[in-house]
Amino acid sequence: MNWLRVYAIVYLVFLYLPVLLLPVFSFNDATVIAFPLQGFTTQWFKELAGIDALHGALKNSLFIGIVSATLSTILGICAARASTRYRFPFKAPIMGAIMLPLVLPEIIVAVSLLVVLMQLGFSLTSWTVIMGHTLICTPFAIAILSSSFQGLDQSLEEAAVDLGETRWGAFSKIILPLVTPGIVASFLIAFTISMDEFIIAFFLTGADPTLPVYIWSQLRFPKRLPSVMALGTLLIVASLVLLSIAEYFRRRGIRRTGAKDSGGFL
Amino acid sequence: MSSIISLSGIQKYYGDYHALRGIDLEIKQGEFFSLLGPSGCGKTTLLRVIAGFEDVSEGVLLLDGADMARVPANKRPTNMVFQSYAIFPHLTVGQNVAFGLRKKGLSKDDMAKAAAEALEMVGLAGYGDRAAHALSGGQRQRVALARALVLKPKVLLLDEPLSALDKKMREQMQGELRRLQRQVGITFILVTHDQEEALIMSDRIAVMFEGEIAQMASPQELYRRPATRRVGEFIGVMNFLEAKQTGTSEKTINFDVEGLGAAEIGIDQFPEGARASADVVGLRPEALSILFEGQKSTGRVADATVQDLAYYGDMTYYEVTLEGSSTPVTISMKNLISRPVLERGTKTRVQWDERSLVIFAA
Numbered sequence: 001m002n003w004l005r006v007y008a009i010v011y012l013v014f015l016y017l018p019v020l021l022l023p024v025f026s027f028n029d030a031t032v033i034a035f036p037l038q039g040f041t042t043q044w045f046k047e048l049a050g051i052d053a054l055h056g057a058l059k060n061s062l063f064i065g066i067v068s069a070t071l072s073t074i075l076g077i078c079a080a081r082a083s084t085r086y087r088f089p090f091k092a093p094i095m096g097a098i099m100l101p102l103v104l105p106e107i108i109v110a111v112s113l114l115v116v117l118m119q120l121g122f123s124l125t126s127w128t129v130i131m132g133h134t135l136i137c138t139p140f141a142i143a144i145l146s147s148s149f150q151g152l153d154q155s156l157e158e159a160a161v162d163l164g165e166t167r168w169g170a171f172s173k174i175i176l177p178l179v180t181p182g183i184v185a186s187f188l189i190a191f192t193i194s195m196d197e198f199i200i201a202f203f204l205t206g207a208d209p210t211l212p213v214y215i216w217s218q219l220r221f222p223k224r225l226p227s228v229m230a231l232g233t234l235l236i237v238a239s240l241v242l243l244s245i246a247e248y249f250r251r252r253g254i255r256r257t258g259a260k261d262s263g264g265f266l
Numbered sequence: 267m268s269s270i271i272s273l274s275g276i277q278k279y280y281g282d283y284h285a286l287r288g289i290d291l292e293i294k295q296g297e298f299f300s301l302l303g304p305s306g307c308g309k310t311t312l313l314r315v316i317a318g319f320e321d322v323s324e325g326v327l328l329l330d331g332a333d334m335a336r337v338p339a340n341k342r343p344t345n346m347v348f349q350s351y352a353i354f355p356h357l358t359v360g361q362n363v364a365f366g367l368r369k370k371g372l373s374k375d376d377m378a379k380a381a382a383e384a385l386e387m388v389g390l391a392g393y394g395d396r397a398a399h400a401l402s403g404g405q406r407q408r409v410a411l412a413r414a415l416v417l418k419p420k421v422l423l424l425d426e427p428l429s430a431l432d433k434k435m436r437e438q439m440q441g442e443l444r445r446l447q448r449q450v451g452i453t454f455i456l457v458t459h460d461q462e463e464a465l466i467m468s469d470r471i472a473v474m475f476e477g478e479i480a481q482m483a484s485p486q487e488l489y490r491r492p493a494t495r496r497v498g499e500f501i502g503v504m505n506f507l508e509a510k511q512t513g514t515s516e517k518t519i520n521f522d523v524e525g526l527g528a529a530e531i532g533i534d535q536f537p538e539g540a541r542a543s544a545d546v547v548g549l550r551p552e553a554l555s556i557l558f559e560g561q562k563s564t565g566r567v568a569d570a571t572v573q574d575l576a577y578y579g580d581m582t583y584y585e586v587t588l589e590g591s592s593t594p595v596t597i598s599m600k601n602l603i604s605r606p607v608l609e610r611g612t613k614t615r616v617q618w619d620e621r622s623l624v625i626f627a628a
Contacts, residue, residue, distance in 0.1 A: 153350050155348040156352050158346075159348055159352035160354075161319075161339050161340045162319075162339055162345055162346045162414075163413065163414075164369040165369075178355070
């Protein structure tokens with residue numbers, strides 16, 4: 001019993017200490033990342049405001065994140081509905097193939113995408129990154145949305161049709177409102193994944209780097225390190241906020257349909 | 267009265283599976299009609315065919331004289347109460363009930379009024395603003411009823427509507443449904459696997475086995491004259507005794523019935539085509555009665571031994587064997603203050619009547 005407790009504590013410290021050091025050093029008044037701490041400053045955060053390349057990367061990342069999240073959520077809705085509502089030949093292998101990017105090494109995905117895009121004569125732009133991100137975000141979207149669709153009573157849609165709605169009307173008036181929380185959650189998680197993603201972005205990005213690629217490029221300059229720490233701190237806060245919102249919507253969806261909670265990400 | 271629903275030669279295949287095997291059915295305007303059968307007999311499929319959720323592979327469905335072949339579910343003058351009730355959980359009770367009214371081109375006030383009336387009809391007056399997902403099972407059922415009836419359909423379809431309720435609630439709703447049906451005068455088609463429920467509620471019942479209608483009749487007719495042994499077994503309790511044909515006269519056929527002896531059975535007791543081939547007769551538990559000590563017989567009498575009994579309070583069900591027979595026979599006796607409850611092993615006499623013997627079609 002005691003050993004398990006010690007193990008749990010060590011585990012948590014190992015997991016979160018590096019992350020906790022990030023905000024600590026981002027407020028430290030020294031260019032060297034080392035103890036002892038030198039004093040409190042917000043200078044590094046202020047410095048962030050003045051770097052144009054960072055702002056470009058941030059805008060680029062937001063654009064890629066929003067487009068990838070939208071695309072993968074739309075694809076996720078289609079796939080989740082198909083897999084929960086209909087039976088069709090080769091359903092299991094098809095669904096398996098769609099979910100595969102979840103476990104494929106990202107570097108393999110990135111390199112193969114690069115090779116294919118080069119062969120097809122595409123030039124590397126934000127859109128090529130979007131393709132890659134949509135590919136890896138879609139399985140997450142499906143996983144989240146499937147649980148939303150699965151919780152629905154199949155009779156609901158038939159009942160709406162029975163009461164005079166068309167099939168599309170039944171879907172848009174009954175099914176969509178009921179899975180909206182799942183859609184929001186899927187969008188936010190896909191967005192977070194895209195924002196954080198480095199390998200695919202590194203391989204497929206053109207002239208405009210994404211935020212993680214920009215951060216990586218700055219690590220070569222020791223003087224920039226504290227402001228990278230500050231940027232990291234902001235990103236952690238943003239990620240936590242987004243994930244919390246996503247989880248809030250997922251739970252609200254479960255409450256509204258009166259279904260039982262079966263998992264989720266938080 | 268005219269037919270509101272007319273089915274002829276309805277066939278339904280799911281791939282190789284033959285779900286409906288030639289259903290012919292006429293349902294009259296204002297009737298409370300039940301489709302009764304064990305699970306997998308095709309009764310729900312038939313209901314969904316009428317609602318328009320399933321296409322037919324063959325056959326014609328007329329609804330109030332109009333061919334429904336090309337009419338989708340949302341354009342049919344039928345409404346359905348689903349087994350799960352399918353109450354929209356994100357809407358209020360009032361919005362649920364008014365859902366179908368939005369397409370009818372009513373003003374907002376008329377819609378609200380109609381919804382409120384429908385809720386009052388099912389005993390949920392004032393529930394309009396409640397959240398639908400917070401209702402109890404019985405309340406959901408009432409909302410589902412109100413939501414369907416508010417559209418004044420020509421036919422209301424009910425798919426096992428009471429199976430999710432507990433026993434007390436179910437019995438209460440059976441009475442209420444029947445009363446509601448008489449009040450609104452709409453044709454109800456009920457799908458159920460519960461023979462008691464079908465008997466209590468219906469004007470007419472179609473018993474279905476393996477995608478076919480085995481018998482269609484009024485509850486009394488169905489109980490007293492089941493057409494086949496299987497129908498007899500499915501509806502209530504029935505005893506079966508072997509019977510040998512020994513001779514015929516103009517109006518009767520003579521049998522030698524296992525344990526009971528010679529019986530003269532009127533030919534009017536025979537279903538069509540059963541005359542030559544009957545080798546078994548059926549007897550309801552109340553068609554036999556135990557003669558308690560000192561009681562005089564008013565009919566035919568056979569000797570019997572009590573093998574087992576089940577005491578229900580108002581009734582006692584005896585399992586007896588008749589002299590010269592090994593088939594156990596169930597007899598139901600009302601418990602009166604003057605009647606003892608017999609013990610196992612008691613020798614007794616059993617009274618019966620030739621008129622209550624049931625002969626089956628082959």
